Amino acid sequence: MTSIDVHELTKEYGATRAVDRLSFRVRPGRVTGFLGPNGAGKSTTMRLVLGLDRPTGGSATIGGRPYARHTEPLRTVGALLDAQAAHGSRTPRSHLSALAASNGIPMSRVRTVLEETGLGDVGARRIRSFSLGMRQRLGIAAALLGDPQVVMLDEPSNGLDPEGIIWIRELMKLLASEGRTVLISSHLMNETASFADHLVVLGRGRLLADMPMKDFLDSRSRPRVRLRTAEPGRLQSALASNGLTGIQAEDGRWVIDGVTAEAIGAIAAHERIHLLELADDRATLEQAYLDLTADDTPFAASTTRDRQEA
Numbered sequence: 293m294t295s296i297d298v299h300e301l302t303k304e305y306g307a308t309r310a311v312d313r314l315s316f317r318v319r320p321g322r323v324t325g326f327l328g329p330n331g332a333g334k335s336t337t338m339r340l341v342l343g344l345d346r347p348t349g350g351s352a353t354i355g356g357r358p359y360a361r362h363t364e365p366l367r368t369v370g371a372l373l374d375a376q377a378a379h380g381s382r383t384p385r386s387h388l389s390a391l392a393a394s395n396g397i398p399m400s401r402v403r404t405v406l407e408e409t410g411l412g413d414v415g416a417r418r419i420r421s422f423s424l425g426m427r428q429r430l431g432i433a434a435a436l437l438g439d440p441q442v443v444m445l446d447e448p449s450n451g452l453d454p455e456g457i458i459w460i461r462e463l464m465k466l467l468a469s470e471g472r473t474v475l476i477s478s479h480l481m482n483e484t485a486s487f488a489d490h491l492v493v494l495g496r497g498r499l500l501a502d503m504p505m506k507d508f509l510d511s512r513s514r515p516r517v518r519l520r521t522a523e524p525g526r527l528q529s530a531l532a533s534n535g536l537t538g539i540q541a542e543d544g545r546w547v548i549d550g551v552t553a554e555a556i557g558a559i560a561a562h563e564r565i566h567l568l569e570l571a572d573d574r575a576t577l578e579q580a581y582l583d584l585t586a587d588d589t590p591f592a593a594s595t596t597r598d599r600q601e602a
């Protein structure tokens with residue numbers, strides 16, 4: 293089993309503690325979203341896992357061994373940290389061929405990953421002419437070159453067009469369904485919600501959450517129901533006699549706080565109230581994330597309201 297294990301990991305840069313006694317495990321077979329405000333320590337953690345930086349304390353291992361002790365690291369871990377890393381005077385084909393040659397990876401993989409990442413037609417073009425999105429695809433191609441068990445990508449959707457964003461989402465899910473360990477950092481909450489099964493959230497270098505996406509959303513949202521009815525007057529009296537209040541939203545639907553769709557369905561059935569629509573209103577990942585990290589966001593801009601209150 294090739295998991296990523298971070299144990300009591302700490303990294304100090306002078307007086308800055310970028311990573312603070314961090315412990316978590318990234319398991320195979322699912323996509324783990326790696327979230328946190330700017331400066332929370334996500335990139336530093338990824339660099340420490342890849343042995344690109346030395347921890348001040350603690351350990352980071354892949355499949356039980358530090359990155360440097362893997363004999364064929366690119367066949368074990370594929371990573372994208374910086375899409376600008378490839379030299380501009382090279383072509384994707386020469387860049388990937390050099391990586392393959394120096395890591396004992398068959399040359400046939402170069403063509404495969406170029407096709408997989410949509411770069412098949414531009415394999416011979418100079419990288420300096422590439423857009424950010426194309427560089428991003430090339431970085432992902434390099435990460436997949438060794439057909440690795442573990443894939444770690446820092447902001448992979450950066451610069452991708454809508455088609456590219458859908459592609460990366462499907463790719464992440466596919467890699468996890470093949471039993472690989474997939475860790476993806478992102479600031480795009482809708483994106484992360486669309487592909488992550490599990491979340492690890494950092495704030496100021498510390499672990500704020502490590503749980504399945506569903507549990508994260510459930511733990512940070514109060515139950516709330518949205519419904520439409522042809523009998524609003526009867527609904528309101530039924531709610532009142534059950535100690536509940538409904539508020540009509542601008543779209544004409546009713547919103548009832550502190551209750552589930554199941555409970556409202558039972559009340560409506562008992563009172564024979566005609567409902568046209570009934571659903572639990574779940575918190576979005578963005579709402580849940582902002583709620584969790586509110587106190588750990590060092591670079592939050594003050595809003596107009598903050599300024600008025602000050």
Ligand SMILES: Nc1ncnc2c1ncn2[C@@H]1O[C@H](COP(=O)(O)OP(=O)(O)OP(=O)(O)O)[C@@H](O)[C@H]1O
Pocket residue numbers: 305308309310328329330331332333334335336337
């Ligand atoms: N090489 C370095 N030298 C000094 N400080 C650093 C270095 N690398 C990171 N830091 C500091 O460590 C902290 C964590 O930075 P890091 O880049 O890991 O955060 P992040 O969560 O990836 O942020 P972002 O979302 O903005 O990319 C920040 O305070 C940053 O300024």
